[in-house]
Amino acid sequence: MSVLNTAQRNAVQELLRVSPVADELGRRFGAAGHELHLVGGSVRDALLGRLGDDLDFCTDARPEQTLAVVKGWADAIWETGREFGTIGVQKDGLRLEITTYRAEAYDGVTRNPVVEYGDNLLDDLRRRDFTINAMAVSLPGHVFTDPYGGLEDLAAGLIRTPSRPEESFGDDPLRMLRAARFAAKLRFTVDPPVLAAMRAMAADLDRITAERIRDEFTKLLCGQDPVGGLRLLVDTGLADRFLPELSGLKLEIDEHAQHKDVYEHTLIVVSNAVRLEGDTGPDFTLRMAALMHDVGKPATKAVGRDGRVSFHHHEVVGARLTKQRMKAMRYPKDVTSAVVELVALHLRFYGYGRGEWTDSAVRRYVTDAGDLLPRLHKLTRSDCTTRNRRKAAALAADYDALEERIARIQAEEDLARVRPDLDxxxxxxxxxxxxxxxxxxxxxxxxxxxxxxxxxxxxxxxxxxxxxxxxxxxxx
Incomplete structure (x- = not known):
């Protein structure tokens, strides 16, 4: 019970911070004869003590009625989500999204919901994705509504659906990917019935647009525990629907164990990359490059006469596969280009420790990496996953030496702007x-x-x- 009490104290503190604006808005809706509730992720984050400046509300007011309430009060208003029942408001540095109660339906074929307005809070909460997102606080009265046990699930670290998971995922298959995303973001466990439904209904993800999948996957990869989320995608078969290269890394290991488990190695590289980000926050480009750096190995695997396994030129093949996959997922060209270049360059460092690199090779390394050099440093260091402590220490020392050499040559020659000596x-x-x-x-x-x-x-x-x-x- 102490965990729940802590969550409730967090919520009170967070709500007090935003209540001057939230309660004032609630009074305006009440005066107009409407209900207003803080809802969904905002309540969840308040309970976790991490409420941001973006607040979500729900109301029985229709969009045009919401507009009438906020006009003259809001610092700014936007209507880009009006067709989905959402009006956006800026007030005193807070960004508010106010959405009419929903009872949306899906026909099981189209990729987007058909918006239908509801008329009560409980139905609105029931249609939400997970119990931890199906809690509400009335404004200005601060009455807590939790019909599906979201508070207990939050305390237990559990991802569970308000309705039967088959019904919830049938309404919107993207929720299966969101389950993995929230597991990665919050380090929560997915409820076994939810997990079973994800496995059984993975193919339904094909109904969702590439853009919506891309956005959820990006949030997953940028979560606190992306590896946990990635494992869920592979274990449930969801990865096969939009990122089959990830599952494809599960190569069969030869009987003499002449190569490491590429899938497990990749997940360790992602974890290492997250650790090396430092305080800069999630770096999608670095994490995606870490995830994709070895996707060329399955296509290049060869076994020599001595039984040794090789993956010659897997970085070249991997760069091509990465470009194709990110294009299919509709990532912007500049993001795709950066990830592809990192995948192509990730093996360049190996061999440096043998003393083969001239100053010319160092200049080319820096010039080819360009603005990606800091990320390439982190990716290359992340890729060292050997359990042999002596080998790991030698690789780290070699890369330390390379970075020192780069710094020396940069100081002497300004490598960031290498140009011919004549224009x-x-x-x-x-x-x-x-x-x-x-x-x-x-x-x-x-x-x-x-x-x-x-x-x-x-x-x-x-x-x-x-x-x-x-x-x-x-x-x-």
């Missing part, structure tokens, strides 16, 4: 050529020299340009 205008003047392909070819040649040899002085650069031009017949 396009100087090239045209020296060679006596107009703008065109020759200038571009010469520029690229000089950049390669810059990467190989470091900065050249003006005389050296001009001599190298003339030598290149003579060899290619551009000057006599």
């Amino acid at each position: 396009g205008n100087a090239i045209m003047e020296l060679l006596g050529v107009p703008p065109g392909p020759i200038v571009g070819q010469a520029w690229r040649h000089l950049k390669e020299l810059r990467l190989d040899r470091g900065p050249l002085d003006r005389d050296e650069a001009e001599a190298e340009l003339r030598r290149w031009a003579r060899e290619h017949g551009h000057i006599s």
Whole structure:
């Protein structure tokens, strides 16, 4: 009972913080003859002591009636969600979303709900996804409503549906993915009947748009415990519906155990990446690269005559597969490009410890990574999952040495802005050529020299340009 009391104290403290605005809004709705309740995630987060500045409310008022109540009071109003019964309001630094009671229905075929307004709070709460999101607090009276045991489930760390899970998931299959997402976000356990329904109904996720799946998956991967959520996706078969590469990492291990379990290795890499984020908050790009870095291994697995397993060029294949999957999930091109580049570069470091890297190789490493270099550092370190302490220490020391070497060369040469020692205008003047392909070819040649040899002085650069031009017949 002490856990519940703690949750209730948290809620009181959080509600007191926002009550000047929330209670004032409740009084305005009451004066207009309507009910108003703080609801859903806002009540859950208040009970957990982590209520933010985005508040969710429900009411019996229709959208046009809500607009009449908030006009002249709100600092700003937006109506982008009006067709779904939601009016947005900004007031004293708080963002409020006020939604008419819902009794939405699905026809079992279309991908989006058909919005139907309800007329009472209990029906509205019953249609919500999970009991922990089906609690409400009336305003301004602060009467707590919890018809489905959400408070006890919150205290127990349990994900459970208000109605039968088959009915809930039949209404909106995306809720199966949300169950895994909340498990990752809150470190909660999914109720066994809910888990069974997720397994039995995984194929129903195919009814959901790629964009809605993408958004839920992104939130899952950015949760406190993404690995727990990812395991749920694989164990229930949900991953097979939109991210089959993840399940595909479960390669059969050969009888001599010549390669590690790629699936388990990947989950450890994700955990390592989360740990290395520090205080910067969830980094989706880094976490996604950690998740996808070895997806090319199943397609490149080969067993040699000595029985050893290899995955030659799996980073190249993995980058291609990552691009295809993220495109199918409708991720923005810039995000996709960053993740793909990290997957392609994640093996580049290996071999550094053998002393094979010249300053030229270090420059190329930095230049190829570009703005992704800090993430590449973290991804490469995360990828070291060996249980051999001596090997792990050696790899860490090698990467420490590489970072120190990068820092030294950056300080000397400003690697963030590697450019040829002559620009396009100087090239045209020296060679006596107009703008065109020759200038571009010469520029690229000089950049390669810059990467190989470091900065050249003006005389050296001009001599190298003339030598290149003579060899290619551009000057006599």
